[in-house]
Amino acid sequence: MTQLLNADQTAARLPWRALVDEIARLLKDGSVEVPPRLVQALPGGGSLFVMPALDSRVAITKLITFTPANAGTGRPAIQGDVVVFDVATGQRRLVLDGPTVTARRTAAVSAFAAQRLAPDTQGPLLVVGAGVQGKAHLEAFAEVLNTREVVIASRGAASAQALALHAQSLGVQARVVQDANAAIADCSLTVTCTPASGVVLDALPRKDAFISAVGAFTPQMVELSPGLCQHFAAQGTVFVDTVDALHEAGDLLQAGLDVSRFATLADVVRQDIKKPAGPVLFKSCGWAGWDLAAARVATTQQFRTDRN
Template sequence: MRILSAEETAALLPYPALAESIARVLADHARGQITAPERLVVPLAGGATLLLMPAADPSITVTKLVTVHPQQHPSVRAEVWVMRTDTGERLALLEGSVVTARRTAAVSLLAAQTLAPNPTGPLLIIGAGTQGRSHLEAFQEGLGTDKVYVYSRSFEHSEALASYARQRRMLAQAIASLEPALHEASLIVCATTSRTPILFQAPPDAFIAAVGAYQPNMAEVAPEVVHQAQLFVDTLEGARSEAGDLLQAQIDWSQVQSLESALQQTRPKAGIVLFKSVGHALWDLAAARLVTQRLSK
């Protein structure tokens, strides 16, 4: 069995290839070739959470074990076990926080490639943590994004991520207010752990990826923005139980499409597009597929 470090795990999961792997997993899932039950969520003392996320296809089976402790640093710790489906032989142990960061950003990348009205425009990142950084990397590598605004509660953190973007030869600016960027950005990523809305308006043809809120009592996008947008989610079953942005807005679920169904249709009509992601073991399976393919070469 291969035990991969964070650096080794990241090197085996380039964002564009991972987005393609996710698309293939969704196609296989639509054909009934993948088993992926809803994740088990176990509340822990002090507001922490334990997540168990299994998925299997005919070749490999994965289980991700995640703990989330919002007051700790790092707040998320995780491992992904990869094994042969037919024998149970353990093939690899992946650094789970890296898998989570990269596959979440790759799902947003795939959604932007599929749904964004203007996928080549400037990017606004709200939240300067791990997910903000991974989305910056994913959108640059997968969409060619070359201009980014960074907003965070801590301007120091915003400037740190903007400086990292400049090192990657992007035009980047840390901002103390969202207002200036909202007149220009066509891509918006909400990647915070805020329990109350941060984004109260959006440009008329914006693509919004809301990835930070993962519980019903959390929301980054205000209801007025949610109700203006065409709504898409990573999976309907996960969103119905955990997508606080949508649940608190009391949306009509008949108007919400999954990414799986969106991939089989034409690009949506003009207007704001909101893609809400809460995570799913399908994305970990896609990452494990890519890792095992690359290790076998």
């Protein structure tokens, strides 16, 4: 019988460390296939995403809507499901909450990239944007990298204070700042988790900086200034999550950079690329392979539950 999981149940099936470890395994798995995702524009400015992926054991499709106009309404910007099938039998095994999968796998990818590439993983961590992704990244970095100090910058004072209180409940010291550009000099780790409707960072980073930019996933979206992206390309190192960044990484594309010359996470794992000297920019655009990694973890957790 198919299990239909709500947001809390989906999160419980996706422990942070297990998800990060599965991402590493998936990048070495030659059976993984990820067709291009279909993005259908909707009236009113939203988009419908259809994202399939499969390996030798599991096939998934993520079906979600992205509705930027929902910002500030109490309705989530991302809604939908991830449907998980057994390849051998064709049976539908799980239906996972799509926004929860998106939040957790995105944050886990950032944490994995920081593990492998950040010059200094000690922090503090600067979180720009205090929404769903900001919360997920805080939790992932606290669990996976043992981050113990966070600085929060957000346009919404109430959401920033709520995230600071959540950080404190996890045993993480937290403070709220007004200016992310002023705070970046004090933080070795930064994640930008905004709606990507405009530049939120343009200050030059410190030499041991790691930035994971996750908000912009279309050519029109942007969080980092062109000058900041160009600085990383000239004075540091830029990595992207997948080759799809060639046509999705708005920050890099608007900076006029040749995205094809930047290594992907698959390159990092398969070529055993070591941490580079100087500042590192990791540009994340999203990929159904990350959702497949989440589905693999969730089905493993289901198997363990069924056995007990």
